[in-house]
Amino acid sequence: xxxxxxxxxxxxxxxxxxxxxxxxxxxxxxxxxxxxxxxxxxxxxxxxxxxxxxxxxxxxxxxxxxxxxxxxxxxxxxxxxxxxxxxxxxxxxxxxxxxxxxxxxxxxxxxxxxxxxxxxxxxxxxxxxxxxxxxxxxxxxxxxxxxxxxxxxxxxxxxxxxxxxxxxxxxxxxxxxxxxxxxxxxxxxxxxxxxxxxxxxxxxxxxxxxxxxxxxxxxxxxxxxxxxxxxxxxxxxxxxxxxxxxxxxxxxxxxxxxxxxxxxxxxxxxxxxxxxxxxxxxxxxxxxxxxxxxxxxxxxxxxxxxxxxxxxxxxxxxxxxxxxxxxxxxxxxxxxxxxxxxxxxxxxxxxxxxxxxxxxxxxxxxxxxxxxxxxxxx
Ligand code: ADP
Numbered sequence: 269x270x271x272x273x274x275x276x277x278x279x280x281x282x283x284x285x286x287x288x289x290x291x292x293x294x295x296x297x298x299x300x301x302x303x304x305x306x307x308x309x310x311x312x313x314x315x316x317x318x319x320x321x322x323x324x325x326x327x328x329x330x331x332x333x334x335x336x337x338x339x340x341x342x343x344x345x346x347x348x349x350x351x352x353x354x355x356x357x358x359x360x361x362x363x364x365x366x367x368x369x370x371x372x373x374x375x376x377x378x379x380x381x382x383x384x385x386x387x388x389x390x391x392x393x394x395x396x397x398x399x400x401x402x403x404x405x406x407x408x409x410x411x412x413x414x415x416x417x418x419x420x421x422x423x424x425x426x427x428x429x430x431x432x433x434x435x436x437x438x439x440x441x442x443x444x445x446x447x448x449x450x451x452x453x454x455x456x457x458x459x460x461x462x463x464x465x466x467x468x469x470x471x472x473x474x475x476x477x478x479x480x481x482x483x484x485x486x487x488x489x490x491x492x493x494x495x496x497x498x499x500x501x502x503x504x505x506x507x508x509x510x511x512x513x514x515x516x517x518x519x520x521x522x523x524x525x526x527x528x529x530x531x532x533x534x535x536x537x538x539x540x541x542x543x544x545x546x547x548x549x550x551x552x553x554x555x556x557x558x559x560x561x562x563x564x565x566x567x568x569x570x571x572x573x574x575x576x577x578x579x580x581x582x583x584x585x586x587x588x589x590x591x592x593x594x595x596x597x598x599x600x601x602x603x604x605x606x607x608x609x610x611x612x613x614x615x616x617x618x619x620x621x622x623x624x625x626x627x628x629x630x631x632x633x634x635x636x637x638x639x640x641x642x643x644x645x646x
């Protein structure tokens with residue numbers, strides 16, 4: 269009798285626990301099925317084995333048109349999904365990975381993917397993938413970018429015309445001794461040149477955002493380019509000396525205009541962030557197949573903790589010493605992107621209140637055989 273009571277009590281407890289468990293399972297499955305964020309699982313072969321309603325609604329497919337099919341069928345960029353699956357199968361966790369998905373109506377959605385893999389006994393079971401739609405944000409960014417490209421392009425032409433007229437007037441004025449007029453013209457020339465450089469920077473920024481920054485690599489004399497940058501940079505300052513060290517007859521294989529912009533930005537910064545004046549040195553040395561180019565100043569320097577973020581888009585250091593310096597925080601970002609396209613990297617060594625040295629390497633051309641190593645290999 270007593271045993272029966274104990275058994276009945278146990279049975280009742282088991283039933284209660286079972287009901288609670290069922291409720292939990294129902295709640296959890298509701299959470300995943302009806303969450304407002306699109307979710308899916310993909311197996312080791314890249315097949316979608318489960319997707320929630322938000323994912324189906326976002327892309328416009330019925331369950332039977334989506335689940336059971338390879339995930340690659342729904343990606344607009346085959347190399348992107350290949351990379352995603354490769355990373356996940358190597359146990360990487362993806363954070364805000366950008367991708368483009370194909371909707372049933374033929375449109376394409378820009379998304380951010382966050383994903384990792386469920387493994388059992390070391391074996392790949394399925395991915396846990398969260399997808400966030402950023403199409404609106406992307407379109408807004410695209411509109412801003414198009415606007416930036418258009419404005420900077422439209423500004424470049426009239427500014428270049430004004431700069432050439434100033435040049436003509438300067439040549440005429442130099443023949444007579446109207447000091448005031450000559451000075452005004454020289455100042456105008458400096459300001460117009462600054463505006464042209466800004467327009468170039470904005471145009472390049474827009475091109476990078478669109479993935480359209482194309483390089484036109486040629487073999488050219490880096491000494492000559494450095495000479496041109498020094499000459500035009502000297503116009504921007506009366507309190508700095510700008511000198512060149514170490515270059516003679518060095519030929520590189522790179523995009524001449526873009527490396528000119530890199531140097532102009534680095535020298536412009538060296539001037540801007542050395543408010544007390546002082547020497548600025550552009551160095552150039554051969555290192556095997558490479559040519560190392562550097563720009564050094566004795567200005568305000570950069571704290572160690574700021575040095576890693578300098579090359580981010582729109583990043584400006586917020587410190588007392590550079591409060592007077594104006595800028596948009598795109599110069600070093602452009603430098604870094606342009607050099608990345610050359611398979612190079614901008615590096616910095618700096619000590620606060622003592623100065624900075626920015627440097628990078630370019631592919632050198634062997635004068636002996638007149639052939640660039642890159643050309644030789646291919
Ligand atoms: P901007 O000069 O327009 O702010 P940059 O991208 O060219 O933008 O530079 C980013 C930041 O890096 C600057 O705001 C400045 O604080 C710092 N910086 C760049 N060059 C130097 C330098 N030569 N010396 C000290 N600080 C520098």
